[in-house]
Amino acid sequence: MGVAYSVGEVDHLYTFFVQWSPEIIYSKHTSKQDFLKVHPETLSVIDTLLNNSDPKNWKIVTVNPQNKRCPSVCSSADSESEDLLPVLINHSQILNQHHLEQLMNEIPARTQGYQWKLVYSTAEHGTSLRTLYRQMGDIDRPVLMVIKDSEKQVFGAFSSDPFRVSSFCYGTGETFLYSFSPEFQIFRWSGENSYFVRGFLDSLQMGGGGGPFGLWLDADLYRGSSYSCDTFCNRPLSLHHDFTVQDLEVWTFV
Structure with missing residues (x-):
């Protein structure tokens, strides 16, 4: 029947x-x-x-999942692991297969299975925090920030809320920091405080607690810094506390 x-x-x-x-x-x-x-x-x-x-x-x-699964931009017909990668609607200047394999297993369940759409890219939109905020004006879904610094190190953050200017911290415990420098590590909410994200016109801050930020970016998205913070109990995301941004992308899930 x-x-x-x-x-x-x-x-x-x-x-x-x-x-x-x-x-x-x-x-x-x-x-x-x-x-x-x-x-x-x-x-x-x-x-x-x-x-x-x-x-x-x-x-x-029982249906063979390979017959129903959406192909990835990095997929190949003879590789099941590659076929499991998320679908990127746009090309990424930073993300490769290794990055996608690690990140897709760490993002919240409610974002898995969706295509990844590029919302902001320094390569496409220029280096401006104001433009980054403007690109997210109509978004109400989580976002993933990916940064490559001048030393080719890749790291970033997942935010439960799109980045915006605010007079207070926002976000939920889904928010986390991550780094591939030198191996992949994820730093989830420690429960110590709720200083997840706060946006200013001249800077974007993630994580805090009486000291430096877990991730900080300037108005030009050119200079940044990363220190251990109470919110995520993270180590510095880059090889050095202070870094220069080479490429920066923000993705959402649609």
């Missing part, structure tokens, strides 16, 4: 299966707070769908 469902019904069924057998999507990269809370109305819709069909006619079908 074949059954066709609308997109909305499929979403309800997905919620049902998550609650029925959460180990299907639970992995070492997720945490307890990633589980969904199902509204009673959602359960009612699921019950209606299930009760309208004879369970004896239901069949579980």
Whole structure:
């Protein structure tokens, strides 16, 4: 028996299966707070769908994920690991396959499975923090900042909120810093404070707590610095505390 469902019904069924057998999507990269809370109305819709069909006619079908998975800009037909990479809508001056493999496993579950769209790039938009803010004026989704410094080191930050000018710190515990200098490391929220992100016209700050910032950038997105901070208990992201930006990109998930 074949059954066709609308997109909305499929979403309800997905919620049902998550609650029925959460180990299907639970992995070492997720945490307890990633589980969904199902509204009673959602359960009612699921019950209606299930009760309208004879369970004896239901069949579980295994589908080869390679036949359904979206290809990556870095993918190849004979490499399953490469095929798992996220799809980049735009070309990146910084990110390569190694970077994508590491980062895709660390971003929150709610951003996984989406395409990556380039929102701001110094190569395309010039070196201006004001322009960076302006490019994110209509965005309400998380963003990933990627920096390559003058010593070819790659590092950056994931922010639960798009970067903007504010009179107070913003963001959630999803926010983290990361570095590939010299090997990949991720620095998540320590719980010590909530100084995740604060934007000024003359600087962008991430992490703090009575001392230097975990990541700081000037108005021209040319000079930056990175120190250990209470928010993320991180080590300096670059080889040196102070660095010069060569390329900077900000991506979002669509």
